Amino acid sequence: MALRPGRTVGRLLAGVTLALAASLPLLAQTEAPQADGPTASPAQATPAPEATTDAPSAEAVETPASDPKVDLETVQSSISLSQKRIDELKAEIAAMEGDRTKQNAALIAAAQRVKLAEIEVADVEDRLSQLIIQELEVRGRLDGSNAQIANVLAALERISLNPPPALIVDPADALGSARSAILISAIVPQLRAKADAVTADLTKLTDIKAAAQAEEATLKANHAVLEEEQLRIATLIAARKQGIGMRSAQLEAEEQQAIELAARAATLKELVGSLSAQANSVSTAAATADAGLDPTAPVMTAQEIQVALANTARTEPAIPFGAARGYLTMPANGVNVADYGTSDGFGGISHGISLMTRADAQVVAPADGWVLFKGPYLNYGQIIIFNTGQGYTMLLAGLDKVSVDIGQFVQMGMPLGAMGSRTSGRTVTTNAGADQPTLYIELRKDNEPVDPTGWWATPTQSG
Secondary structure, rough: OOHHHHHHHHHEEEEHHHHHHHHHHHHHHHHHHOOOOOOOOHHHHHOOOOOOOOOOOOHOOOOOOOHHHHHHHHHHHHHHHHHHHHHHHHHHOOOOOOOOOHHHHHHHHHHHHHHHHHHHHHHHHHHHHHHHHHHHHHHHHHHHHHHHHHHHHHHHHHHHOOOOOOOOOOHHHHHHHHHHHHHHHHHHHHHHHHHHOOOOOHHHHHHHHHHHHHHHHHHHHHHHHHHHHHHHHHHHHHHHHHHHHHOHHHHOOOOHHHHHHHHHHOHHHHHHHHHHHHHHHOOOHHHHOOOOOOOOOOOOOOOHHHHOOOOOOOOOOOOOOOHOOHHHOOOOOOOEEEOOOEEEOOOOEOOOOEEEEOOOOEEEEEEEEEEEEEEOOOOEEEEEEEEEEEOEEEEEEEEOOOOOOOOEEOOOEEEEEEEOOOOOOOHOOOOOOOOOOEEEEEEEEOOOOEEOOOOOOOOOOOO
């Protein structure tokens, strides 16, 4: 017995209707916001840039005092770690009390874990952005199919309600039945193809959602790592500063002189020159930056350099700075948006490089050295200037927070502070990084700019 055309259409109609119905809860779930999920992409998470105005001069700005207890309380209040885990971290760090070597090693290791977690977060956010694009493409195809499928389904619904008679029931209507059969045979394959396409898109949408949920889980895990390591670093810094106790009157005087020099200096070159002269005229650790670092000493092997840099008990540069070429640590994860010698966007030439970073990105010491200056300066935002020995100085500009002090010796890889949520400082703004924080890095030899290309142990583009 021949099948009635209406029965075939009815089965296909039911299958397509179920497929479309199945998409409704999926789409609703995809559109629903994730309560504990991150923002869709770094661009969405970045606030709109504010109008750029000239920053106040150094005379109008005082260097903010860094209170490690306040910094620690701020970090602790902004994280979601359990109190049990917070207590465990504090107990772990308390066990290092007085052991500066262990504290140094823990700081450098924590900073490295933060850098790795930041890289993974950036990668996950990129993958989530790609999934969002794919989802929009699938949704677009489904939306475009809605009108066509609705029209065909309406016609088939009418046929199923009033099907043509079967040949064996009414032979007199053979011509009408043949015409209906021809019509159905032409429509059904097209409708089936449409149904298959819709089913494939729905399956892909399901796969995209599953992939997005997996990426969000990875993102959440990396944010947990960042929170834990940020608390570890803040606790370690507080413990180190508490262990130092009262600073000597000589270092206090040195810091005050540095602030006064910054207030009088009209350019970075003038500031670096004044700070270097001051460091060489006072009897402090910074004045002995070149002590024991004989430039005529035998060239160190790569293994000897690695061993020297691994010594976290050092209180002076592990190696002569001239031998550190190819070993410096990039101070932050980011994308190089301005090279040495290129236009700075304001009619001049850049004497350093600029990295566009994530919001609140960690900044670490690129080399061993003594802090000559830290604080706000002209239009550069928060800056740090290091005496790295052998007549070399390094400048980092554009930071939002600084956690080191003038006169402090820092080891390569130690955390120094953090970036903000947008570009800080007119003089380091680039077209590519105007709406995101930008770190400006400058290397000088005898107060003359030096191209830092080739000095880094890692590429300048890491994110």
